[in-house]
Amino acid sequence: LDSGDAGSLRSVFQDHHEADVAQVLAALRPQDTLEALRLLEIDVRATLFGYLPPKIQTAVARHMSRRELADIVSAMSHDERADLFKKLDEKERKTLLPALAQAEREDLRKLASYPEGTAGSVMTSDYAALTPDLEVSKALSELRIQAPDSETIYQVFVVDGERRLLGAVSLRDLLLARPGERVGDLMTTTVPRIAADQPREEAARLIARYDLMALPVTDDAGKLVGIVTHDDAMDVQAEEATEDFHRVGTVRNLDASVSEASIFMLYRARIAWLVLLVFGNVFSGLGIAYFEDTIAAHVVLVFFLPLLIGSGGNAGSQSATLMVRALATGDVRFSDWGFVIGREVLVAGLLGFTMALAVSPLGLLRGGVDVALVVAAAMVLIVLMGGLIGISLPFILARFGLDSATASGPLVTSIADAAGVVIYFSIATAVLPFAVTS
Amino acid sequence: LDSGDAGSLRSVFQDHHEADVAQVLAALRPQDTLEALRLLEIDVRATLFGYLPPKIQTAVARHMSRRELADIVSAMSHDERADLFKKLDEKERKTLLPALAQAEREDLRKLASYPEGTAGSVMTSDYAALTPDLEVSKALSELRIQAPDSETIYQVFVVDGERRLLGAVSLRDLLLARPGERVGDLMTTTVPRIAADQPREEAARLIARYDLMALPVTDDAGKLVGIVTHDDAMDVQAEEATEDFHRVGTVRNLDASVSEASIFMLYRARIAWLVLLVFGNVFSGLGIAYFEDTIAAHVVLVFFLPLLIGSGGNAGSQSATLMVRALATGDVRFSDWGFVIGREVLVAGLLGFTMALAVSPLGLLRGGVDVALVVAAAMVLIVLMGGLIGISLPFILARFGLDSATASGPLVTSIADAAGVVIYFSIATAVLPFAVTS
Numbered sequence: 120l121d122s123g124d125a126g127s128l129r130s131v132f133q134d135h136h137e138a139d140v141a142q143v144l145a146a147l148r149p150q151d152t153l154e155a156l157r158l159l160e161i162d163v164r165a166t167l168f169g170y171l172p173p174k175i176q177t178a179v180a181r182h183m184s185r186r187e188l189a190d191i192v193s194a195m196s197h198d199e200r201a202d203l204f205k206k207l208d209e210k211e212r213k214t215l216l217p218a219l220a221q222a223e224r225e226d227l228r229k230l231a232s233y234p235e236g237t238a239g240s241v242m243t244s245d246y247a248a249l250t251p252d253l254e255v256s257k258a259l260s261e262l263r264i265q266a267p268d269s270e271t272i273y274q275v276f277v278v279d280g281e282r283r284l285l286g287a288v289s290l291r292d293l294l295l296a297r298p299g300e301r302v303g304d305l306m307t308t309t310v311p312r313i314a315a316d317q318p319r320e321e322a323a324r325l326i327a328r329y330d331l332m333a334l335p336v337t338d339d340a341g342k343l344v345g346i347v348t349h350d351d352a353m354d355v356q357a358e359e360a361t362e363d364f365h366r367v368g369t370v371r372n373l374d375a376s377v378s379e380a381s382i383f384m385l386y387r388a389r390i391a392w393l394v395l396l397v398f399g400n401v402f403s404g405l406g407i408a409y410f411e412d413t414i415a416a417h418v419v420l421v422f423f424l425p426l427l428i429g430s431g432g433n434a435g436s437q438s439a440t441l442m443v444r445a446l447a448t449g450d451v452r453f454s455d456w457g458f459v460i461g462r463e464v465l466v467a468g469l470l471g472f473t474m475a476l477a478v479s480p481l482g483l484l485r486g487g488v489d490v491a492l493v494v495a496a497a498m499v500l501i502v503l504m505g506g507l508i509g510i511s512l513p514f515i516l517a518r519f520g521l522d523s524a525t526a527s528g529p530l531v532t533s534i535a536d537a538a539g540v541v542i543y544f545s546i547a548t549a550v551l552p553f554a555v556t557s
Numbered sequence: 558l559d560s561g562d563a564g565s566l567r568s569v570f571q572d573h574h575e576a577d578v579a580q581v582l583a584a585l586r587p588q589d590t591l592e593a594l595r596l597l598e599i600d601v602r603a604t605l606f607g608y609l610p611p612k613i614q615t616a617v618a619r620h621m622s623r624r625e626l627a628d629i630v631s632a633m634s635h636d637e638r639a640d641l642f643k644k645l646d647e648k649e650r651k652t653l654l655p656a657l658a659q660a661e662r663e664d665l666r667k668l669a670s671y672p673e674g675t676a677g678s679v680m681t682s683d684y685a686a687l688t689p690d691l692e693v694s695k696a697l698s699e700l701r702i703q704a705p706d707s708e709t710i711y712q713v714f715v716v717d718g719e720r721r722l723l724g725a726v727s728l729r730d731l732l733l734a735r736p737g738e739r740v741g742d743l744m745t746t747t748v749p750r751i752a753a754d755q756p757r758e759e760a761a762r763l764i765a766r767y768d769l770m771a772l773p774v775t776d777d778a779g780k781l782v783g784i785v786t787h788d789d790a791m792d793v794q795a796e797e798a799t800e801d802f803h804r805v806g807t808v809r810n811l812d813a814s815v816s817e818a819s820i821f822m823l824y825r826a827r828i829a830w831l832v833l834l835v836f837g838n839v840f841s842g843l844g845i846a847y848f849e850d851t852i853a854a855h856v857v858l859v860f861f862l863p864l865l866i867g868s869g870g871n872a873g874s875q876s877a878t879l880m881v882r883a884l885a886t887g888d889v890r891f892s893d894w895g896f897v898i899g900r901e902v903l904v905a906g907l908l909g910f911t912m913a914l915a916v917s918p919l920g921l922l923r924g925g926v927d928v929a930l931v932v933a934a935a936m937v938l939i940v941l942m943g944g945l946i947g948i949s950l951p952f953i954l955a956r957f958g959l960d961s962a963t964a965s966g967p968l969v970t971s972i973a974d975a976a977g978v979v980i981y982f983s984i985a986t987a988v989l990p991f992a993v994t995s
Contacts, residue, residue, distance in 0.1 A: 136747045138767050259732075266729055273711045273728070290711070290728065291704055294697075309574045327795065329576050330788035332770070349787045350768040353794060357765065360798040361882055364805070368878025368966065369871065377883035378893065385904045389875050393908060393940075394915050396871050401919070403863035411856055418849055421859065425841035425866075425974055433807060433834050433967045437827050440806025444799055445815035455816065466823045470831060477832050481839070502831075528806065528966040529871045536863055 128158050137163075141170030149178040156191075165194035174379075177206045189218035192227075196270055198243035198351065201230035230345070238322040239315035241355055242336045242345030247272045251285055251303030255296045262290065270348055274333040277306045282342045284335055286310055312337050315344055320359045324449055326352040363447050366524035367440060369396070392529070399533035403428070406540035413548045419486045420547055423478075423494050428539035430474055431501035432532030435509030438463055439531045442513040443524045456514045460507065467506025471499040493550050497543040504542065505535040566596050575601075579608030587616040603632035612817075615644045627656035630665075634708055636681035636789065639668035668783070676760040677753035679793055680774045680783030685710045689723055689741030693734045700728070708786055712771040715744045720780045722773055724748055750775050753782055758797045762887060764790040801885050804962035805878060807834070830967070837971035841866070844978035851986045857924045858985055861916075861932050866977035868912055868936060869943030870970030876901055876947035877969045881962045884951055894952045898945065905944025909937040931988050935981040942980065943973040 132140055144152045144167065152175065156164045168176065168191055180188055180203070192200045192215065204212065204227050216224050226244055233239025247269040249258050258275075266272045275293070277286045286306035296305055311325045312335045326334050326349055333346040347355075365373060369392035373380055380388075407414070407424075414420060442459070445451035451459060475495040482491030509531045513523035570578055582590045582605065590613065594602045606614065606629055618626055618641065630638045630653065642650065642665050654662050664682055671677025685707040687696050696713075704710050713731070715724045724744035734743055749763045750773045764772050764787055771784040785793075803811060807830035811818055818826075845852070845862075852858060880897070883889035889897060913933040920929030947969045951961035 134747060136749060136767055263732055266733055272732075294701055294710075295704055309572060311574060327788070327791045329574055332787070349770070349791070350765070353765045353787070353791050356791060356794060357798075357886060360795075360802075361886065364798075364802065364878055364882040367802070367805070368875050370875050370879060376888045377879050378888050382900060382903050382907070385879075385900070386907050389872070389904070390908055390911055393868060393871055393875075393912060397864050397868050397912060397916060400864035400867040403867070404860040407863070408860045411859075414859065415853075415856060418853060421849075421852065422842040422846045424862075425845070425978070426835050426838035428863075429838040429841070429971060429974065430831060430835050432970070433831055434827070436967055437806050437808050437831075440802055441808060441815050441823075444802040448795060448799065450814045450816050462820060462823070465820050466827070469820070469824050470828055473828055474831060474835060478835060529874050532870070532970070533867065536867065540863070 128155055132159070132163070137166050138170050141167050145171050145175045149175070150182050152179050153182045161190060161194050165191050169195055169199040173202065173206050176203050180207070180211070185214055185218050188215055193219065193223055196243055197226060197230060197245040197345075198241065198270075201227055201243075204231045233315060236319055237315060238313045238317045238319050238334075238336050238347060239345070241319045241322065241351050242315070242347045243270050243351075244345045245270050246333065246335075246343070246346040247275045248278050248282075248343065249275055249288070249302050250279070251277050251301065251306065253302045254298065255293055255300050255302070255305070256298040258293055258302050262293070270346065271333055274331070274346075276310075276335050276343055276346070277302055278343050284310070284312060284337055284341060284343045287335070310335060313347070314339070319347075319355050320447075322347045323352040323355040323359065327356065359447070363443060363524040366522065367443055367527045369393075369527045369529045392527075396529055396533050399530075400536065402537035403533075403540050406537055406544070410540075410544035410548060413544055413551070417486075417490070417547065417551055419490060420493075420544070422485060423482070423490075423497075424540075424543070426478065427494065427497055427501055427543050428536045430498060431505030431535040431539040432528075433505070434467055434470055434502045435505035435531035435535045436528035438467070438506045438509035439512060439526045439528060440509075442510055443526055446513055446517065446523045453514065453517055456511075460510055460514075463506050463510040464503070467503045467510075468499070470506065471502030474502055475499045489551055493543075493547050497539075497546050500542050500546075501535075501539045504538055505531070508535050508538070566593055570597070570601070575604050576608050579605050583609050583613045587613070588620050590617050591620045599628060599632050603629050607633055607637040611640065611644050614641050618645070618649070623652055623656050626653055631657065631661055634681055635664060635668060635683040635783075636679065636708075639665055639681075642669045671753060674757055675753060676751045676755045676757050676772075676774050676785060677783070679757045679760065679789050680753070680785045681708050681789075682783045683708050684771065684773075684781070684784040685713045686716050686720075686781065687713055687726070687740050688717070689715050689739065689744065691740045692736065693731055693738050693740070693743070694736040696731055696740050700731070708784065709771055712769070712784075714748075714773050714781055714784070715740055716781050722748065722750060722775055722779060722781045725773070748773060751785070752776070757785075757793050758885075760785045761790040761793040761797065765794065797885070801881065801962040804960065805881055805965045807831075807965045807967045830965075834967055834971050837968075838974065840975035841971075841978050844975055844982070848978075848982035848986065851982055851989070855924075855928075855985065855989055857928060858931075858982070860923060861920070861928075861935075862978075862981065864916065865932065865935055865939055865981050866974045869939035869973040869977040870966075871943070872905055872908055872940045873943035873947030873969035873973045874966035876905070876944045877950060877964045877966060878947075880948055880951040881964055884955065884961045891952065891955055894949075898948055898952075901944050901948040902941070905941045906937070908944065909940030912940055913937050927989055931981075931985050935977075935984050938980050938984075939973070939977045942976055943969070946973050946976070 144155055230244055245268055247262060247265045262272050273290045275288050277288060279285055286308040287310045288302055288306040292305050311329045313322050313325060315336050315338055322334055333348050335343055336345045338344050371388045373388045375384060475498040478498055479491050479495045482494040512526035512531060516525050517523045582593055668682055683706055685700060685703045700710050711728045713726050715726060717723055724746040725748045726740055726744040730743050749767045751760050751763060753774050753776055760772055771786050773781055774783045776782050809826045811826045813822060913936040916936055917929050917933045920932040950964035950969060954963050955961045
């Protein structure tokens with residue numbers, strides 16, 4: 120490959136999938152990647168270029184002539200070229216646009232205009248569409264014409280003269296229909312659809328729920344403006360899961376993959392929550408300070424502190440994790456909070472009781488009957504409280520319009536810790552005699 | 558719908574997607590669901606039945622006659638009927654099997670035989686296949702014949718006389734080809750494939766990476782035994798993400814969705830880790846007990862305990878979360894551990910330094926210069942240590958063949974806590990004079 124001759128590159132290309140070739144090209148210097156791309160026909164070149172990571176795309180684009188970039192942009196699929204366009208700086212955009220045909224220019228501007236995170240931002244405008252009055256034979260020849268410029272011709276959308284979405288018909292149904300039938304008779308009208316300004320994860324959810332190949336995206340007037348395809352939905356689903364994962368681990372949005380993130384990016388994504396949580400922990404410290412006399416009188420109590428407040432935090436992390444994911448996948452809805460919290464009282468109560476049994480022997484061993492009772496009672500209450508904080512926090516956050524995934528394990532733990540300290544030492548102060556020092 | 562007459566059900570059906578109708582039917586009593594299904598044609602009935610949740614499917618199946626069940630099973634897609642078959646008990650299977658045609662019986666047994674979690678367990682055997690010598694026009698009429706019984710005819714696999722996988726051809730390419738061309742000339746041979754015994758998440762990863770509609774599954778001899786379709790891959794991807802989410806939140810595999818899980822199921826999924834972690838916390842307690850004299854001499858130190866060990870646990874949770882997800886998505890590979898850990902030393906070092914600056918004023922305020930120095934030094938070391946534990950544990954677990962997602966926040970926190978106690982009080986014991994009590 121490094122010798123760069125056309126023959127050997129083409130043979131590599133024949134033996135490997137475009138995605139794999141692109142991965143190899145991405146590791147070269149941008150000018151070498153460009154040299155290699157130049158040896159290929161424009162369609163293949165555009166496909167390969169589309170598989171390159173965004174960063175590499177822009178780096179390679181910077182080595183292209185204006186004409187060269189315009190050619191590859193014209194040949195790319197509409198959503199991929201819009202993504203590239205968004206990554207270019209103002210000057211580069213201004214150089215590129217005049218080199219494109221008017222229709223492409225407008226399409227590019229339009230697609231790039233949808234805010235990140237919306238269905239519009241992940242849709243593509245190169246869909247196949249038919250009118251309802253077409254006969255099947257005509258429809259099939261029309262699809263052959265649309266095929267080279269369409270992302271998919273397997274799911275075809277039916278629109279009226281003003282591009283309003285009327286229904287959908289699959290290529291399978293067209294192939295199996297009698298030639299005289301009309302598209303309008305074959306189409307199904309119960310087509311799931313989404314508005315362009317809805318969240319992109321909702322588009323992915325609809326595609327998963329209805330097993331779709333492509334989801335039509337409409338504007339306010341019900342006009343078809345694009346489609347979200349199954350492969351893009353899969354990427355969205357994975358990216359949203361990663362974001363939630365990070366959020367639950369108190370890592371704020373990292374603008375790169377973990378493997379590519381710089382030290383500073385990682386630092387920035389992590390520091391805010393760490394500092395915030397440390398001041399949350401001050402409340403635990405204040406709680407401990409408040410009970411300093413009890414602690415001084417019974418230093419043995421400190422031994423049980425980590426395992427009691429740890430258990431509250433752990434039970435809380437468990438229920439928060441369950442809720443955050445269930446809310447994200449749509450398994451549990453906001454309106455289910457009553458049922459879910461009621462069930463948690465029973466589950467966490469049982470968990471707390473089991474945990475109290477598990478630690479009582481330790482209490483007896485190190486502190487005698489009194490301490491064992493204090494520890495057991497505190498354990499039941501702390502686990503119950505932790506579970507309830509963990510299960511409620513995602514709902515409370517959602518209620519105030521925040522992302523429920525912000526109810527991270529560490530946030531729940533930090534709140535549960537402070538509450539745990541108060542519960543534990545309150546019980547201890549009430550039960551244990553003050554005169555006795557252990 | 559509850560009146561159950563065919564006309565009104567059909568009209569409901571025309572206005573709604575099958576998945577939505579199935580959701581309504583799933584809420585009825587099994588015998589009512591069956592009554593409603595009986596009003597529909599067999600193909601529609603099978604589709605709707607396939608959309609019902611597994612639990613409801615078996616409940617409804619129990620009300621069917623043997624003939625009725627055999628009919629619906631014959632009409633279902635092959636992967637869905639295999640899933641249903643796996644859910645039936647031994648007696649029900651023995652009743653069903655003789656009512657099926659020989660080929661269906663064998664197909665069902667074969668598909669149901671792949672262990673859960675493998676590519677084989679999520680594949681379907683109703684794929685479309687062609688031989689390489691077919692001319693395009695013949696291939697198209699052959700596909701029309703295969704269409705009603707195929708999950709997809711858009712991605713067609715090319716096999717030899719012994720069903721060995723030779724390549725793949727898309728319906729789009731067949732439609733655009735000249736009638737005289739042969740399938741063998743049109744097919745691409747760089748087809749990603751997977752062995753039936755590979756993990757199902759690997760199948761989903763390949764489908765996402767190569768933007769596939771269907772991934773062929775082969776046996777040891779390279780023969781095509783089934784395909785995994787894009788919609789099933791999306792479900793697998795979501796389920797695997799949920800499993801990892803739960804594992805990171807120390808919830809063991811829950812055999813139901815969170816909304817459907819019983820109190821006992823939730824209890825069982827959570828108790829093991831809670832108990833395990835509480836005994837992990839005993840080490841923190843022992844650490845504290847070991848330094849009882851230092852604590853008794855400087856009770857003020859206890860105030861800083863939660864925020865110091867909390868910060869170590871939080872930094873560890875962050876890096877563990879980043880690694881678990883990056884390893885699961887393939888963003889980071891096992892072999893990258895050297896680079897990743899090296900980078901973490903720098904990131905966690907910076908984080909620790911910032912955190913030390915943030916808490917020093919508090920140290921000064923409550924304990925004076927000596928305590929502030931002890932707290933600051935402990936903070937740098939504890940955050941660094943937490944970050945390193947969090948980043949290394951997923952690799953260490955993977956090294957020993959365990960799931961890296963077991964490196965949960967709570968497990969990392971529990972280890973970091975114990976280490977944090979030792980670091981903090983060791984520094985304090987070394988630096989602070991023993992005579993002075995605060």
